[in-house]
Amino acid sequence: MSRYALLLAPSANRVYADQASRLARAELAAFRPVVSSDLSDIEVSSLGGVEYLTFAGDLTPRDIAYLSNLSSAYALFERVEDLLRPLELTPLAHYDSDLITIPKYAGKTNEQFTKLVLNLTILGSSSAERMLDGQLTVLDPLCGRGTTLNQAVMYGYDGIGVEIDGKDVEAYKLFLQTYLKRKRLKHTADLVPVRRQGRRAARRLEVTMAASKDDHKAGAVQKITVIQADTTQLDGLLRGGVADLLVADLPYGVAHGSYDDQGGITRSPLDLLERAVPHWLPLLRPGAALGLSWNVKVAKRELAEDILIANGLELVPHEPFDHRVDQGIERDVIIARKAN
Template sequence: MADHLVLLAPSSNRVYAGAAEVLMTAELAIMLGGEAAVERISLAGIGYLALAIDVLDEATAAALGRLSGAYAVFRREGDHLRPLPLARPDRFDDDLVTIPKYPGKTNEQFTRLLVNVTLASLTRVTDGPLTVLDPMCGRGTTLSTALVLGHDAAGVESDLKAVEAYAAFLKTYLRRHRLKHSADLTPVRREGRSLGRRLDVVVTPEGGGRQQGLTVFSGDTRQSAALHGRRRFDAVVVDAPYGIVHGSQATATKRDRSAAGLLSEALGVWAGQLKTGGALGLSWNTYGLSRERLTSLAEQAGLRPLDSTPYLSFGHRVDSSIHRDVLVAVKA
């Protein structure tokens, strides 16, 4: 008998909503480290994730609070459902992640899932805040999600306009929410040459507590190690380009349809930026690059891909030209 039931929040994205239950089943199984069986059940026509546990211990309750789409938790008592508190650890309102709207933005629920499964896969002993690098960060969905979850964030993005737009959004957001912060977008120069810009933010969440930091460089992801220097990260979390350009058709035809070429060069750089025992979580379009090929690229980069059952359950359709999957690999 499953004793605890999780009601999932509806996704605003209809396509994602269709896959969300399956994805979150795997997400929760990974977050719980195989300690509790997670299954999908339906009660009176409503879907739930069911956990066969007698007592909701602190670690499980914390995992449910972080889950990408948990809405409410119940304990099953005979025919009745008793609501339990759902403690969200979020240090900022979710509007930090949901307000920005732009073509090419990664689904917010999916981003939280990707961060969760990656951080749950670290093999290093961690206690406290972590550092998350998104080396193709767009306008920062992963970075803002990492901040919401209490971590420090770092990024690289080749589109300077995206970095500028993220900087402008953050400055306005932090000022409007009256959060104590500094936010600076400054030029990066080496040997007199302009290399782009960097964004540095330090913010204290509402209610106080630890200051959190964010650093983003404009530039090519293959230069990520050069840009971030000696800094090492607990996790690299990245939603790779789908080979589809959200914008002008003229540039679309010039782009490599698959991200294979870029990833084969970038994976080694990112692996070098991970701490030992750190983890990479990468989502990509399988139409341009098979799982087998990507797994072998990750191995060549010195990472160990995780391939137990829940890790193989993330494939889902995004649209007619994108079938997205997730690869998690650890740095041994």
């Protein structure tokens, strides 16, 4: 059995970087269902004074292709006695990395963490084997300015978002148009009204894009749709069974919130989850998975699990991903799956 050493990517977020090795260890373990080799002896090791994630296995080229998408992967080596032999990583990267790194705004989720949650959701779904090959659709029903949607299109997937704040939808449209024009990529971007029962109910941002001129000529385009609407009032705005994956950052109870039934702001992620899940589930295909992150300081994990189970979802077991963000936020992840 061969041994490997994974060098972790540096993080611009110091607090996240301090916990990166533990999170990477848990994420690597989550890839076990899709790799052909048994991954064992996963641990954090110091080699030449540098911290690596080390493990044992017999990786095939396809296994390496899967592991290339670890959110913290920077370089992978095979350990040959006291030497490290570099192995080529081939991450899913249909666009330049600045699609992910350029956007900077208050409340933006760390992009490494966004990728981690998307990975866990894929691996917890019936689409796990299609991670490298399939045309998947990712739904973020609390999409903000599109961090998760950008990661989805980076992977070559389609994205659907729901965002109640019109300014965020407009800012996302402006960013995408500017980015695609600067990269000289073929695209369209339209923000149009949506009517329900003869009345204006929402606005819809529709973007089509292609990663290259050849892709555009071949009809290999990707689509992003963002609905400006309340995520708990989606009847008639999206057709059922449109998404393979749902990834969302719930309100943290500090700066983020959502509207309650009386039109006021609630800071409770559990209140939102209880009201929203029945509206989200019809949008998901059989075997789809939900990946949610939230602040455990304002919502206990057990209560979030109870809401998902009560809606007929099956919890997907995984190693702990709880970690400190700042003094008021300790973030955790939960993955659940819709029945096939």
